[in-house]
Amino acid sequence: MITAIAAFFIDAVIGDPRSNLHPVVLIGRLIAGLERTLYSKEATPRWQMISGGVLVVLVLVFTFLTVNGIMNLVGLWGNSVLTMIVEAFLLSFTISPKSLAAAGKELYGYLLAKDMEQARFKVGWIVGRDTENLDAGEISRATVETIAENTVDGIISPLLFFAIGGVPLAFVYRAVNTLDSMVGYKNERYLYFGRIAARIDDVLNYIPARITGLLFVISALILGFDWKKSWKILRRDASKHPSPNGGWAEASVAGALHIRLGGYNSYFGKVHFRAYMGDPMEDLSPGNIMQTIRMMYTASILFLIISHGVFVVLSVGVL
Template sequence: MNWGVGHLLALLVGFCLDLLLGDPHWAPHPVRAIGALIAGLEWGLRRVFPKSPGGELAAGVVLVILTLAIPTGLTVLLLWVCGQVSPWLALGVESLLSYQLLATKSLAAESRKVYDALKIGDLNQARHAVSMIVGRDTASLDEAGVTRAAVETVAENASDGVIAPLIFLAIGGAPLGMLYKAVNTMDSMVGYKNDKYLWFGRAAAKLDDILNLVPARIAGVLMCLGAVAAGYDGKNAWRIFLRDRKNHKSPNSAHTEAACAGALQLRLAGPNWYFGQLVEKPYIGDDQRPIEPLDILRSGRILYATAFFALLLFCGLPLLILLFP
């Protein structure tokens, strides 16, 4: 089997498995293993390196090197061993890994829990459900705030939870997909600009910015197309995407959020509380209508449409070209 064809077939099967199964909480997951690795490495490196800006920066660089090398190397080794047994075994294992590195259904399903709680009027349960998928303080959010948080996390994570890993899987199979998720997980754990992680997490945060530079922009464009396919305002999605896609401290975080805000004619982002501190952020989108719980489901539909466009562009078309040159 052609090397490229094998990776793309594994991605196609993995994408379908993700849509069917989502992310069962009881099942072992490579991202959770990467998280445990990062936590263990941080514990050890902080004890080895000096507690100074230079020492913490060096420790963070070592963290990046080890966190990239270990999961990626193990993935390469696993697929090589499986390939020695049977190419079909290698395809099956890579399909499972590809499935676990994508988060389309789980992102939509976790946000759906927020909608279900709001639908029955249980604001406390909705706050709890949204706290599982966002980093902000949720205890004092009203219904609109909870809804906005859920829509924002679907829109923002469409890039680094679905589109970017799909692109890396298409380019380099499960090993490159695993490398991307290692970087993304590091950024989510240590990439904060606070006293604890300002220097230690700097290398991880910068690398995450670099890896997402192109995928985030592709994801924003695809979400504009996804908005049209899902039946929402594609023209406004494109307008807000062009206008507000840089309205975030991170160079990559606002692209899909801007497209989704425009598609749904909503105003997202703005000031929010994080760990007891008010963080001022610019708004994204126009306040054309009040946000409502149904917007959570609408953002999920746009997410699915965007994911299908990405699959067609980065997997379907290349696979057809390789199979029928």
């Protein structure tokens, strides 16, 4: 797990490079290209699901074989230090703590400066809802929800799958997550074509989401937030989220910070209600964004420490 710690450090210091050669960008291009070939608007729902399943298989197999091939080539040098360095750099592409924190801090700055035009514009980069009429509290809510939920698929999940199956499996997870973000929508185009991608994403995030919820409770204790309330709201409200996994992170954060997440969101002009999580003991404010970022980093470091401890125990047991 030294590799995972190194990868986290690399991302925390350098962050994701904005490049067309970024592995996740390349996976996205692969998905888009295959979608153009496999998707047919005139196909029956059954055939659209089959085509979507073929898309998933092709993307995951190609991703695994490519990353595994790279690691095998590096292994031919017989240099364990070089192998670890390459693994750490590759793994750093699958996690995004710095990007999450940077987005949150940028919005926090705009809100403090009362630059609502920029705040509404930039929050639209990280959420799918309509943002042109959001006030400071709603922008804070959207940002807190995004950071909390993306702690799962942007940090804990890829690190967990790395612990299970190395860098290739971490990239397979990232490919699934990218598939879900591109085709896993319940709209006319993707309702059937993207269904398998969305289901696999739900399955792979099931355990990491629950781990993240518990880590947030522990983080609340460490940071001096209300960990008891975090645990209470986690148990009470996590299942209310429309996603089988999204509520675990959001509910525990809401409880810890004495805020209420969820509520009314507008998508393409249509207002939808999402069940509330947490109790509105305090009004949502920009400060909640910074508190959530602290919880995100604390939960991530806790996961690395615990994972390393488990790895050491298992290694000693094997010896």
